[in-house]
Amino acid sequence: MEEKNPQPTICPYCSLGCGFYLKLEAGKAAGIRYMPEHPVNEGSLCPKGNTVLEVLNHPDRLKYPLKKTETGWERIEWEEALDLAAAKLKGSLEEYGPDSLAFLGSAKCSNEENYIFQKIARLLGTNNVDNCARLCHASTLTGLGKTLGTGAMTNPISDLACSECIFVIGSNFAENHPAVSRRVLEAKEKGAFVIVADPRMTPTSWLADLSLRLVPGTDVALLNGMMHVIVSEGLVDREFARERTKGFAELENVLQRYDPETVSRITGIPSAEIIKAARAYARAGTAAIVYSMGITQHISGTDNVTACADLALICGHIGKKGAGILPLRGQNNVQGACDMGALSEFFPGYGKVGDPEAAGRMQALWGAKKLPESPGLTATEIVGAAGKGKIKTLYVMGEDLVNSHPDSSRVKQALENLDFLVVQDIFMNDTAEYADLVLPAASFAEKEGSFTSTERRVQWLEPALMPPGEARADLEILFRLAEKLGLDFPYRDAGEVLEEISAAVPAYGGIAKERLKKDFGLIWPCPDAGHTGTPVLHTDSFMTPDGLARLVPVEHRSPAETPGPDYPFLLTTGRTVLHYNAGSMSRRCKSLLKREAELYVEIHPADARTMEIREGNKLVLESRRGSTKATARLTERVSPGVLFLPFHFPGTNVLTADALDREAKIPEFKVSACRIRRG
Ligand SMILES: Nc1nc2c(c(=O)[nH]1)N[C@H]1C(S)=C(S)[C@@H](COP(=O)(O)OP(=O)(O)OC[C@H]3O[C@@H](n4cnc5c(=O)[nH]c(N)nc54)[C@H](O)[C@@H]3O)O[C@H]1N2
Ligand SMILES: Nc1nc2c(c(=O)[nH]1)N[C@H]1C(S)=C(S)[C@@H](COP(=O)(O)OP(=O)(O)OC[C@H]3O[C@@H](n4cnc5c(=O)[nH]c(N)nc54)[C@H](O)[C@@H]3O)O[C@H]1N2
Ligand code: SF4
Ligand SMILES: [Mo]
Numbered sequence: 001m002e003e004k005n006p007q008p009t010i011c012p013y014c015s016l017g018c019g020f021y022l023k024l025e026a027g028k029a030a031g032i033r034y035m036p037e038h039p040v041n042e043g044s045l046c047p048k049g050n051t052v053l054e055v056l057n058h059p060d061r062l063k064y065p066l067k068k069t070e071t072g073w074e075r076i077e078w079e080e081a082l083d084l085a086a087a088k089l090k091g092s093l094e095e096y097g098p099d100s101l102a103f104l105g106s107a108k109c110s111n112e113e114n115y116i117f118q119k120i121a122r123l124l125g126t127n128n129v130d131n132c133a134r135l136c137h138a139s140t141l142t143g144l145g146k147t148l149g150t151g152a153m154t155n156p157i158s159d160l161a162c163s164e165c166i167f168v169i170g171s172n173f174a175e176n177h178p179a180v181s182r183r184v185l186e187a188k189e190k191g192a193f194v195i196v197a198d199p200r201m202t203p204t205s206w207l208a209d210l211s212l213r214l215v216p217g218t219d220v221a222l223l224n225g226m227m228h229v230i231v232s233e234g235l236v237d238r239e240f241a242r243e244r245t246k247g248f249a250e251l252e253n254v255l256q257r258y259d260p261e262t263v264s265r266i267t268g269i270p271s272a273e274i275i276k277a278a279r280a281y282a283r284a285g286t287a288a289i290v291y292s293m294g295i296t297q298h299i300s301g302t303d304n305v306t307a308c309a310d311l312a313l314i315c316g317h318i319g320k321k322g323a324g325i326l327p328l329r330g331q332n333n334v335q336g337a338c339d340m341g342a343l344s345e346f347f348p349g350y351g352k353v354g355d356p357e358a359a360g361r362m363q364a365l366w367g368a369k370k371l372p373e374s375p376g377l378t379a380t381e382i383v384g385a386a387g388k389g390k391i392k393t394l395y396v397m398g399e400d401l402v403n404s405h406p407d408s409s410r411v412k413q414a415l416e417n418l419d420f421l422v423v424q425d426i427f428m429n430d431t432a433e434y435a436d437l438v439l440p441a442a443s444f445a446e447k448e449g450s451f452t453s454t455e456r457r458v459q460w461l462e463p464a465l466m467p468p469g470e471a472r473a474d475l476e477i478l479f480r481l482a483e484k485l486g487l488d489f490p491y492r493d494a495g496e497v498l499e500e501i502s503a504a505v506p507a508y509g510g511i512a513k514e515r516l517k518k519d520f521g522l523i524w525p526c527p528d529a530g531h532t533g534t535p536v537l538h539t540d541s542f543m544t545p546d547g548l549a550r551l552v553p554v555e556h557r558s559p560a561e562t563p564g565p566d567y568p569f570l571l572t573t574g575r576t577v578l579h580y581n582a583g584s585m586s587r588r589c590k591s592l593l594k595r596e597a598e599l600y601v602e603i604h605p606a607d608a609r610t611m612e613i614r615e616g617n618k619l620v621l622e623s624r625r626g627s628t629k630a631t632a633r634l635t636e637r638v639s640p641g642v643l644f645l646p647f648h649f650p651g652t653n654v655l656t657a658d659a660l661d662r663e664a665k666i667p668e669f670k671v672s673a674c675r676i677r678r679g
Pocket of ligand 3: 011012013014015016017018041044045046047048049050176177178179
């Protein structure tokens with residue numbers, strides 16, 4: 001370990017990849033120093049980044065491997081733990097075949113860790129490997145994949161500062177990607193027009209010049225409506241559409257049906273506002289679309305993303321500074337986990353499983369006899385298959401599926417049904433309670449490796465601390481596991497794994513440890529050692545086989561479950577600035593808990609009045625899946641008939657449904673039906 005004090009590091013929470021320094025005292029993390037020179041956050045940290053020491057130094061950190069016995073958890077040696085994990089994996093494999101195994105990688109782990117993780121799965125003969133992107137931006141991969149040829153943010157965050165119009169749809173970046181607000185404010189100071197389409201009023205809506213409060217799940221209609229106006233008012237960038245895209249005539253045909261009055265009836269947005277938004281976006285010299293979970297987590301997630309791409313393409317707002325499509329990714333390394341092929345349908349670098357050429361390349365690189373040919377099960381399907389007894393052994397590296405997947409009761413039943421569950425985490429999360437074996441992992445500050453932020457910035461992380469107790473870096477655990485499985489892995493450290501990654505993933509071709517250590521990393525594609533990275537994608541051609549983007553028409557569909565007489569409220573779920581995902585880290589920070597301590601539900605004052613509900617009342621929420629308790633918070637942030645629950649506390653996903661987008665297999669976390677009563 002190199003001794004630096006303070007040690008530069010990267011925030012382990014969201015995908016922005018903010019930098020800061022850890023101040024060390026007697027081998028412990030004792031303080032934070034800001035990093036004003038970092039290009040993304042310029043020194044600032046949000047409440048989660050600011051309290052990360054509480055996570056690092058928490059007494060609950062897992063310190064020893066634990067085996068479940070009839071009397072409870074028993075501390076065991078690493079050797080025994082890894083022998084057990086390897087024996088169970090091999091046992092399942094021999095008895096039931098490779099597809100009885102499943103692996104959930106982690107968007108909280110490094111590129112090297114995810115690369116090795118999926119390599120183990122595939123060398124064992126299964127593509128049943130996935131990560132939490134399935135619950136998050138799977139629809140970005142499918143939607144932008146088919147239109148632009150790749151599902152990544154097209155422009156860096158700093159570009160927003162020079163956009164003349166910023167169209168935000170289904171993103172509450174002011175709470176969830178706070179450093180983005182700085183750039184949007186910069187743009188506003190220069191006169192940019194900001195549009196925010198969100199059914200709720202959020203701190204992001206407060207930045208809007210035009211706030212569109214649409215009915216949840218009606219984004220395709222809104223986007224088609226805006227495109228209808230753009231086409232009928234002659235605002236299309238004809239030259240761009242002709243020279244760089246295909247499919248305009250088919251798109252135009254479908255758009256005819258989405259006149260502003262029709263769209264207004266579907267979305268609840270006045271037609272004048274739809275027209276205003278369309279004109280502002282199309283007429284701007286440079287315009288960017290920023291989106292996130294509000295459009296991806298629907299059964300129409302792929303269609304929503306596709307419609308965003310169509311909108312940008314017909315206006316020519318792509319392939320240049322200040323323009324583009326910015327899907328704000330979620331976890332600190334979810335971009336990287338996907339790039340590394342911790343996905344059931346893609347090899348590292350997005351070669352499609354099932355394409356013999358892609359398989360051949362990996363086979364040659366790995367010296368493998370044969371790789372599995374059919375796409376594996378996605379994270380959401382793995383849970384279903386475990387419930388049916390088809391998956392026997394599940395290995396989970398850093399994911400809390402009990403609280404993050406839809407329909408928690410179904411998830412718990414599936415986990416109970418497994419022959420063997422391994423959980424590798426930094427804390428005993430609720431999923432670990434169902435495990436047979438728990439492996440203690442080192443946290444971000446205790447290991448080295450590369451992490452890829454939402455703007456495709458690959459940064460190198462150096463270890464600052466020793467892990468607690470006998471916890472080990474995920475990569476080290478995987479190396480030892482691979483050895484016990486009889487796999488011949490030659491690597492000594494993360495740097496050597498990155499060398500193989502640069503051979504496997506063309507966009508990482510020029511990425512190497514020594515280069516990443518300088519100047520806050522490199523932005524991929526960086527195809528060779530002399531290349532300095534590519535902040536803006538699609539400047540000359542798209543990443544489709546012929547270089548042309550595809551305009552793909554999509555139609556509005558209603559969400560899978562809508563309110564009715566038995567379940568009259570529309571339940572939507574999401575985030576707050578103070579907590580993080582299923583909460584295994586943020587709920588361990590006393591300073592965050594002091595400010596936000598328990599599950600609450602936002603309800604409109606008019607609904608509360610009808611139901612005689614007061615601020616602070618305990619409520620019982622029921623859906624077709626189950627029931628949960630939450631404290632009432634009366635607010636006009638939600639519309640009448642809509643309830644909002646953050647999913648940072650156990651209970652929210654007891655209510656949500658597992659209806660999936662047919663292409664991306666992402667669950668519809670943003671719409672389900674429920675009812676409430678006083679508890
Ligand atoms: N503080 C904090 N930051 C985080 C996280 C966290 O848990 N806490 N998690 C990280 C992760 S993993 C992710 S993926 C990102 C997610 O970041 P966001 O996508 O910003 O998070 P959400 O709150 O899930 O959803 C965003 C917005 O979508 C709106 N919305 C809901 N339904 C619809 C709809 O039908 N249409 C439209 N247009 N909008 C809708 C919601 O009201 C909400 O304001 O945040 C990352 N950053
Ligand atoms: N209702 C509802 N549900 C949702 C969503 C929603 O909007 N609404 N959003 C979905 C989205 S976008 C996402 S991304 C998922 C997130 O779902 P998860 O990925 O399950 O969420 P996290 O709580 O971030 O869990 C990460 C786990 O990794 C562990 N961890 C942290 N660092 C390390 C490390 O270095 N090594 C290892 N091995 N483990 C580590 C943490 O302790 C934690 O247990 O939730 C989804 N679920
Ligand atoms: S914005 Fe994201 S990366 Fe930056 S400090 Fe907050 S959680 Fe960490
Ligand atoms: Mo996410």
